[in-house]
Amino acid sequence: MADRLLFSKTGRARYISHLDLMRTFQRAFARAGIAIKHTEGFNPHPFVSIALPLSVGYSSQCEILEFSLLEGTLAEEVPARLTAAMPEGIVIHQCYEARRKLKELRYINYIMNLEYSEGRPQESEPAMAELLGRESLTVKKKSNKAKAGFTEVDLIPLIRSWRIECQSDTMTLDAVLAAQNPGLNPELLRTVFCQTYPQFTPEFVTFHRREVLDGEGEPFR
Amino acid sequence: MNRTLEYILQRVQKPARYTGGEYNEVVKERQTVTTRFALCFPDTYEIGMSNLGCRILYGVMNQRPDVWCERCFAPWGDMEEELRQAGLQLYALESGDPIADFDIIGFSLGYEMAYSNVLNMLDLAGLPLHSEDRIELTPLVVAGGTCCYNPEPLAPFIDLFVLGEGEEVTLEYIDLYQQAVEEGWSKREFLLEAAKIKGIYVPSLYEPVYRPDGTLEEIKVSEGAPQTVTKRIVQNMDQAYFPVKTIIPSTEIVHDRVMLELFRGCIRGCRFCQAGYVYRPVRSRSPELLAQYGKAACEDSGYQEMTLSSLSSTDYPCLMQLCDELLDYCAPRDIGLSLPSLRADTFSMGLMERLQRVRKGGLTFAPEAGTQRLRDAINKNLREEDLLQSVRTAFSGGWNGVKLYFMLGLPTETDEDVLGIADLARKVYFAWRECTPNRARGVRITVSTSWFVPKPHTAFQWEPQIPMEEYQRRVDLLRDALKRDKSITYNWHDPHTSYLEAIFSRGDRRLASVLEYAWQNGAKMDAWNEYFDYQRWMDALEACGLSGDFYACRERRPDEVFPWARLSVGVSTEFLWREREQCYNSQTTPDCRTRCSGCGANQLLTGGGRCG
Ligand code: SF4
16 A cells, blocks of 8 residues: 655645645655655656645645655655755655555544634624534535536535634634545635625635544544 | 735635745845845746746855845736735745845846836835936846846836846845945945946936937947946856756746756857847856756756756757766656757757657747748758758657747748748648658647847847738738648737837837836736737827837838947947848858857957857
8 A cells, every 4th residue: 555644734835736736745755865656657757646635725734645655765754854855834744654545534624713803793603603503504516517517515414513712803613524525625614604694704714624534533644 | 924915815816926935945034134135027926937047146146145035026917906905015935025125126137028017016016116216225126137138118217237147247236235335325326336347237327319310319428337338248157156956836837847058158140039149159068067967956856857958959069978968867767858949950860869758749940931041041050951851850750740930021031931931831741741650640730930020239130120011911921821731730929019029129218108108007917918908008109209110110220329339248230230231142151160250259258268
């Protein structure tokens, strides 16, 4: 099986897109002098694959990249050497042999921060709680496959748990959401919240991935 | 990062180009440096980061502990709008600090269509556009790059221009600037001293005097300023800085690879080519050093691609030796090696095979003209037989696409020359039929024509650009001639940008008001179709009472006082005139390696150096 990296992407690196990040890793391995397996075929290049692409602008402390380490480098040397070859904001925490399949990664813990610089409206908290507490919350989602150009998804079954914490000018939603097949992008929660309660539309929202989890709610590695 | 900026970045396209933070970005402590330099490229990040010259200057300046050079690019429209709305000033990527607070703001000017962005960036920085309205010494606004060989349309906006290669002169004027700050000089005092540095042109010290017909009578020189400003060159390329360790963007740029600069200048002397004249004389790096740089740059960057970049790379004397050495390094690491410019006459299958082992897509040749007579007239020493031989070899080797570039409207061009393009393309097609191992796959032959723009400091600086209708007629003529050839695609360049280039490249100082007017009416990013508006520029010319044709389509008198008369690239006007006459006699001039034609550029080499 492949090797994996656990890394975080924060600060200015948040704005690097998924495709660009892959390229950055390919180059960083070469810069760090870490030999990794290349693809075969016409135009061989270092093989890397990042699980569950992160939206541009989101930060994360639990990204997973798959690759194959070739002889010459010890896994425990990889984090420090690779981090030194990275642009600001990307830090590699672990390098290890993959022991379980990626599809066992079931949930992602997101921290969503809704900011109100003029002060948070009191009623925003119960509003959010009301929304997430519903029996079902069906939204239209763009889809290229469906004939109508969209499909209907119920968000509630995709939310495993949530917790709200409030300050005078922020509301923080700590939510565990389905990761894949299908996954739930927290952006959709923001959209639905702002549509349902336009009066509580925040000025600014940040998204952060805190942890990736398996079916038992344990960290996935 | 500034909160407002974070907010904005969520909403704009490709935000990674506005953040900085890339690998190898240089960050210094604000307190530890005396001089902060904002290196500004008046186009997008993707274009600007692909500019080798900027990478060199960035490296050269940042080697100095007392100087911090940062980068700044023109924001795309969505970002500009957000910045303006939020009241944020244009900032440098490394620190995020507004460039208005820097000591020196330096623009790189590579093409005329970026001029409107210079004004727009000054405005976004919150600075007055005109040099005279920026009373204080700081920030000093300077510019360098190829356009500075005739910078007159930008003269009122820029404090000083740097002519030629900037590696040394940049540090010299920074030293002077530091002295000026320390001793409290006025801006005028500084500029008067700066004008004494070789290669520096201070436009406010020169005053154009016009005749009633709009041509120049003379250019008056203020006391203390030199009569002629001659460009600077690096004497020894083996001692010149090479950016081994350079910023690796985290987002894709245009030239996303290692660029290995083999030499500067060009031995060929094509009469239309500004680069061929203004970068003289040829100075090469040694192959050993290049191989070393190339490898080191790959190691440091992690790039999977390297390109040999020079004006005519196949003229490099030790090319085979260098390529072999580089390939020994690149091949086992899956690093691709490529040559952007090929000359048909030096092209060999062996070299191509060596370089582009994997990709057999397209080959590019630039015959520039369709007949031997016209190619001789422009001194493009490319013989039809050599071109055909090259494509035969390539087609036999399995290539199935060729791009051919030409210009329409070259001096002395007749309809016969235009139709000659179609003939040549057809001969290339027949060469394919004759040689291809696989006819079923078909072939793509692309013919592209641009509209010739006469440039300053070339043999054709006296020439008119042909009228736009005439260009269009020649395009139609060629299109008709190629109509029935299914395997040949014909593309022609939109004439509007070429017309504006023709106006501005040989323009005088009066065009500054046109530029300002156009900018006030929304001109920016003129190199981009999304933004370029031809009518806006025509309106601007009219509003300023100037005629585009006066600049583009007027044949200059032999004794014309050019707007760039005070600027020298080291090539004598007599030589250029001789070259022009040779053109009208369809006589070629040998390349600089075969025989020196006495252009004068060797005098730029101090200590009796020889061209080459
Ligand atoms: S001095 Fe002679 S060899 Fe040197 S660039 Fe001029 S023509 Fe060429």
